Amino acid sequence: MNAVVEKASWDEAYNFAYLDEQTKRMIRRALLKAVAIPGYQVPFGGREMPLAYGWGTGGMQVTASVIGPSDTLKVIDQGADDTTNAVSIRRFFKRVAGVATTEATEEASVIQTRHRIPEKPLKEGQVLVYQVPQPEPLRKLEPRETETRKMHGYAEYGLMHVRLYEDISRFGHIATTYSYPVMVNGRYVMSPSPIPKFDNPKMENNPAIQLFGAGREKRIYAIPPYTSVKSLDFDDHPFEVQRWPQACALCGARDSYLDEVVLDDKGGRMFVCSDTHFCADRQEKGHRGPMAADPAAGAFARSSDTSARKEGER
Amino acid sequence: MNDGNATLAAPDMEGLKPGFTEPVFEAQEAFRTVLNTLSYAGRVHTLETELDPPAPLDPAMAAMALTLFDFDTPVWLDAAIADGAAPDFLRFHCGAPLVAAEGEARFAVVANLSKMPPLDRFAIGEDRYPDRSATLLIQVPSLTGGPAMTWRGPGIDGAITVAIAGLPADFWAQWADNHALYPLGVDVIFAAGRALVGLPRGIQVEG
Numbered sequence: 001m002n003a004v005v006e007k008a009s010w011d012e013a014y015n016f017a018y019l020d021e022q023t024k025r026m027i028r029r030a031l032l033k034a035v036a037i038p039g040y041q042v043p044f045g046g047r048e049m050p051l052a053y054g055w056g057t058g059g060m061q062v063t064a065s066v067i068g069p070s071d072t073l074k075v076i077d078q079g080a081d082d083t084t085n086a087v088s089i090r091r092f093f094k095r096v097a098g099v100a101t102t103e104a105t106e107e108a109s110v111i112q113t114r115h116r117i118p119e120k121p122l123k124e125g126q127v128l129v130y131q132v133p134q135p136e137p138l139r140k141l142e143p144r145e146t147e148t149r150k151m152h153g154y155a156e157y158g159l160m161h162v163r164l165y166e167d168i169s170r171f172g173h174i175a176t177t178y179s180y181p182v183m184v185n186g187r188y189v190m191s192p193s194p195i196p197k198f199d200n201p202k203m204e205n206n207p208a209i210q211l212f213g214a215g216r217e218k219r220i221y222a223i224p225p226y227t228s229v230k231s232l233d234f235d236d237h238p239f240e241v242q243r244w245p246q247a248c249a250l251c252g253a254r255d256s257y258l259d260e261v262v263l264d265d266k267g268g269r270m271f272v273c274s275d276t277h278f279c280a281d282r283q284e285k286g287h288r289g290p291m292a293a294d295p296a297a298g299a300f301a302r303s304s305d306t307s308a309r310k311e312g313e314r
Numbered sequence: 315m316n317d318g319n320a321t322l323a324a325p326d327m328e329g330l331k332p333g334f335t336e337p338v339f340e341a342q343e344a345f346r347t348v349l350n351t352l353s354y355a356g357r358v359h360t361l362e363t364e365l366d367p368p369a370p371l372d373p374a375m376a377a378m379a380l381t382l383f384d385f386d387t388p389v390w391l392d393a394a395i396a397d398g399a400a401p402d403f404l405r406f407h408c409g410a411p412l413v414a415a416e417g418e419a420r421f422a423v424v425a426n427l428s429k430m431p432p433l434d435r436f437a438i439g440e441d442r443y444p445d446r447s448a449t450l451l452i453q454v455p456s457l458t459g460g461p462a463m464t465w466r467g468p469g470i471d472g473a474i475t476v477a478i479a480g481l482p483a484d485f486w487a488q489w490a491d492n493h494a495l496y497p498l499g500v501d502v503i504f505a506a507g508r509a510l511v512g513l514p515r516g517i518q519v520e521g
């Protein structure tokens with residue numbers, strides 16, 4: 001303990017990890033109840049973070065209450081370590097907590113994420129903190145908090161199934177691809193945050209601790225390790241993840257989540273891993289995709305500004 | 315909560331044992347251990363703490379109190395703890411209000427297992443707010459020397475054998491009733507010395 005404390009160095013204009021101790025205690029107590037009731041949204045009070053909502057304040061409050069001087073932090077935004085959002089959150093914790101940071105999933109003890117679960121399987125003891133813009137999976141169906149509380153309280157989830165089934169009658173399949181609702185430990189319907197449904201199966205029986213923070217709505221929820229997490233579906237329309245006909249253009253991976261990237265204004269495009277560290281790690285180990293030798297693709301791969309590339313996609 | 319060094323020796327505080335030396339870091343480290351303890355239910359976790367709390371509190375019990383209690387958390391103490399120097403220690407270092415009624419407590423601190431109140435005297439939460447339930451910190455003589463039981467549920471990869479010692483004969487029958495209330499119910503953390511085992515409400519226990 002003392003060796004770590006002596007090593008700890010941060011901007012001492014702030015309390016360690018920015019939040020005051022009373023706020024941390026309150027969030028910590030909420031986290032313990034969240035772990036004891038998997039998938040249930042625990043309300044918490046507490047103080048504002050120095051970032052606008054939408055920048056992951058809920059995730060940051062959770063990270064700030066969990067993190068210590070001996071932690072190594074990774075921050076990803078849509079799979080990438082180097083978007084503006086990820087960089088600013090990483091910088092923030094470097095400054096207010098002096099923690100080591102990394103882009104390598106396997107080296108991180110705490111990973112804060114927006115919109116993805118890393119491709120590399122997580123390990124016991126790792127903590128994955130999700131930034132959650134809207135924690136209530138029933139909100140689109142029922143705007144009143146008093147009603148959604150009741151629905152969760154009595155496990156009245158018929159409406160949710162009706163909505164998914166309406167998708168099937170309109171589109172022939174469930175059209176929801178992000179924030180695809182899950183049933184946790186057979187009891188609570190939970191929003192996985194806006195991760196692609198491709199990532200949903202990774203939540204189940206994961207050895208790591210998964211914590212979710214919603215700043216605006218002030219809710220915390222959790223999935224403890226080795227917990228049942230089922231994506232809602234129907235016998236005649238079982239849950240399926242997205243698949244791509246092609247491999248990653250840069251690293252050749254066939255089992256990762258791919259983003260479509262525009263390479264030039266003549267319609268040149270390619271599909272690459274959204275998890276930038278996973279992709280770079282594979283390329284370093286000698287894996288090559290079909291466009292690894294293409295100059296435009298190579299320029300893209302060398303570009304450090306992934307956020308520009310993400311913007312380009314939209 | 316006194317977040318500074320707990321060496322202030324007001325005259326009436328003579329004999330008061332110190333709390334954390336580095337409250338920010340020791341609370342963080344203890345919290346992570348408690349988070350792991352409740353997340354990986356049934357496994358023994360050990361706190362690296364140098365706390366020397368008043369009898370009968372073990373270091374792990376005191377570390378959890380200093381980490382989680384404050385003026386927002388009504389705390390119930392059993393008679394074995396309420397009789398000694400522990401109440402002053404908890405009041406001074408945590409600022410937690412001590413309550414006489416089990417049902418009002420957010421946390422319960424139990425050391426005398428033979429006189430432990432039944433679990434159903436504590437708050438189990440409400441349908442819409444199952445988090446408004448008590449967490450019981452129960453000090454036991456050993457986390458490994460008791461009768462072997464099989465635990466299953468969230469946080470456990472399949473099943474785990476756990477052997478908590480010293481519990482009342484009907485404790486596991488009470489626990490079955492508590493588990494049946496899921497998602498309502500109390501959560502338990504057992505402590506012995508510096509070690510902890512978590513038993514959240516979702517865990518099913520069989521002999």
Ligand SMILES: [Zn+2]
Binds near residue numbers: 251279
């Ligand atoms: Zn790739």
